[in-house]
Amino acid sequence: xxxxxxxxxxxxxxxxxxxxxxxxxxxxxxxxxxxxxxxxxxxxxxxxxxxxxxxxxxxxxxxxxxxxxxxxxxxxxxxxxxxxxxxxxxxxxxxxxxxxxxxxxxxxxxxxxxxxxxxxxxxxxxxxxxxxxxxxxxxxxxxxxxxxxxxxxxxxxxxxxxxxxxxxxxxxxxxxxxxxxxxxxxxxxxxxxxxxxxxxxxxxxxxxxxxxxxxxxxxxxxxxxxxxxxxxxxxxxxxxxxxxxxxxxxxxxxxxxxxxxxxxxxxxxxxxxxxxxxxxxxxxxxxxxxxxxxxxxxxxxxxxxxxxxxxxxxxxxxxxxxxxxxxxxxxxx
Amino acid sequence: xxxxxxxxxxxxxxxxxxxxxxxxxxxxxxxxxxxxxxxxxxxxxxxxxxxxxxxxxxxxxxxxxxxxxxxxxxxxxxxxxxxxxxxxxxxxxxxxxxxxxxxxxxxxxxxxxxxxxxxxxxxxxxxxxxxxxxxxxxxxxxxxxxxxxxxxxxxxxxxxxxxxxxxxxxxxxxxxxxxxxxxxxxxxxxxxxxxxxxxxxxxxxxxxxxxxxxxxxxxxxxxxxxxxxxxxxxxxxxxxxxxxxxxxxxxxxxxxxxxxxxxxxxxxxxxxxxxxxx
Ligand SMILES: Nc1ncnc2c1ncn2[C@@H]1O[C@H](COP(=O)(O)OP(=O)(O)OP(=O)(O)O)[C@@H](O)[C@H]1O
Ligand SMILES: [Mg+2]
Numbered sequence: 001x002x003x004x005x006x007x008x009x010x011x012x013x014x015x016x017x018x019x020x021x022x023x024x025x026x027x028x029x030x031x032x033x034x035x036x037x038x039x040x041x042x043x044x045x046x047x048x049x050x051x052x053x054x055x056x057x058x059x060x061x062x063x064x065x066x067x068x069x070x071x072x073x074x075x076x077x078x079x080x081x082x083x084x085x086x087x088x089x090x091x092x093x094x095x096x097x098x099x100x101x102x103x104x105x106x107x108x109x110x111x112x113x114x115x116x117x118x119x120x121x122x123x124x125x126x127x128x129x130x131x132x133x134x135x136x137x138x139x140x141x142x143x144x145x146x147x148x149x150x151x152x153x154x155x156x157x158x159x160x161x162x163x164x165x166x167x168x169x170x171x172x173x174x175x176x177x178x179x180x181x182x183x184x185x186x187x188x189x190x191x192x193x194x195x196x197x198x199x200x201x202x203x204x205x206x207x208x209x210x211x212x213x214x215x216x217x218x219x220x221x222x223x224x225x226x227x228x229x230x231x232x233x234x235x236x237x238x239x240x241x242x243x244x245x246x247x248x249x250x251x252x253x254x255x256x257x258x259x260x261x262x263x264x265x266x267x268x269x270x271x272x273x274x275x276x277x278x279x280x281x282x283x284x285x286x287x288x289x290x291x292x293x294x295x296x297x298x299x300x301x302x303x304x305x306x307x308x309x310x311x312x313x314x315x316x317x318x319x320x321x322x323x324x325x326x327x328x329x330x331x332x333x
Numbered sequence: 334x335x336x337x338x339x340x341x342x343x344x345x346x347x348x349x350x351x352x353x354x355x356x357x358x359x360x361x362x363x364x365x366x367x368x369x370x371x372x373x374x375x376x377x378x379x380x381x382x383x384x385x386x387x388x389x390x391x392x393x394x395x396x397x398x399x400x401x402x403x404x405x406x407x408x409x410x411x412x413x414x415x416x417x418x419x420x421x422x423x424x425x426x427x428x429x430x431x432x433x434x435x436x437x438x439x440x441x442x443x444x445x446x447x448x449x450x451x452x453x454x455x456x457x458x459x460x461x462x463x464x465x466x467x468x469x470x471x472x473x474x475x476x477x478x479x480x481x482x483x484x485x486x487x488x489x490x491x492x493x494x495x496x497x498x499x500x501x502x503x504x505x506x507x508x509x510x511x512x513x514x515x516x517x518x519x520x521x522x523x524x525x526x527x528x529x530x531x532x533x534x535x536x537x538x539x540x541x542x543x544x545x546x547x548x549x550x551x552x553x554x555x556x557x558x559x560x561x562x563x564x565x566x567x568x569x570x571x572x573x574x575x576x577x578x579x580x581x582x583x584x585x586x587x588x589x590x591x592x593x594x595x596x597x598x599x600x601x602x603x604x605x606x607x608x609x610x611x
Binding site for chain 1: 396398401402403422423424426427428432433434435439440441442443444448451452453454455456501502505
């Protein structure tokens, strides 16, 4: 096989992996948007906050250490213990549920029935507030998150795909990061679990009912507050998964919150209300931007990954505004 | 034809007691100006009146769905089985046995017909077996829904959606259903069918109804007792049979009159005078 085809294939595979991450963040958006009509700008920061919290708990950091030291003149930093990853993850989930409850109780409960733009602005405020809290709580330095996910290239795949070169000497087999592979598996499991939850459980059904019609949901005795806390909790959990994957890959740092911006074109592509849309949209953007960079990038001086997704999304906005999988707009006469 | 039972008989238990309530929207718009009514156990009570009379507002004041519309009960009381339900949330009321079927059906469009019905079971805790039994009961009353159980509710016809809305309420095992304008936008034959089922539910399952309707004619044929609402006030009430024979009701709500139809202007000024007097 010729070089370009082999490299092209590898680019596609790597693009798929990057896309998984976009998809994860987009998924968090979709969940909240569907159930409450809130476009949650803070989803990216939630991923950051979750990853920082996980790291902080694992290494036994004292939360708000800087603040405490500044006020009391102490010099505490760490508790002096370390927490196993799995326990730390469970504790972080608890923190995210608490966060969901606080957000609902103190912000969105008071904004029921407001214009979408007001809800959106509230989430912008929330994003910056949460970023500040994360900084204050755990410090702003880059943290190398290691929850025990395997890292580095997968030799097994390299060795077992070498034959595909069919005698091509420049080809040593496909290079795929093990972490990316794991991330893909995790994302797949997460999506299946989410779909199963929303299709086959009582609370999942209630979640979809709320997404369709708030008033009617109220009238059959569904507690909207509870459902919204549930939805924000699930979104928090999805954010944690995204945070773990991203943090393991490139360290926990503030740039993580910017993947929220990459999720936007994903949503335009996949539709704001579709779980499969978020996944497929994420993969398309991931593959698309890598392939574009590979094929066209050299011709235009590179760095196309910064804007490719947005241009693609714009095209979609023009030709198919509801996205690939957006909810069918049911209209009867 | 249905015989109107006199619901004011001693010995008939009153389930719902609305006492002189006033409702204000957005802190300024006074919509109900002192509405009182009773819903007896085992009866069908009709709440009649034209557009904007306040029927929906009355029902929502009872089921506490007003909050989400920035409406508020500012005076009076709502009692169910003698206890004040004014500050319960809708879910608590559903658990107490009072559920509203909203005007315009409000089905969950992207849920299937059967899923819609199951959402009605949300507040109940009696398990899967009973859920299945109640589902069959609903399908018994609405065989058409069984055929369409797998279709998205959004794609069913208006009549089917009304059935879904009523069936969904039934899944909550209610004692009282607040039914808002079931005839809206349906062909006369379908209206007849739906009201027939309401009557069946009332007689066989013992469900009590408070029924808001613009379609006075049909409502008074099926109801036992009626209240007529105008601009947020009850202007008349009585057993359905009496209301049907009442000359004013005949003239204004049933579209009949002894001296033939009066001109619109006469009716308007007469109405204004009447309101002034009441
Ligand atoms: N959310 C709201 N905010 C402000 N005013 C409202 C609101 N809902 C209803 N109203 C007003 O209250 C009055 C009574 O409305 P309501 O819906 O109770 O009447 P209705 O008898 O149910 O009428 P219809 O037969 O048309 O359904 C109307 O004048 C209406 O404009
Ligand atoms: Mg109405």
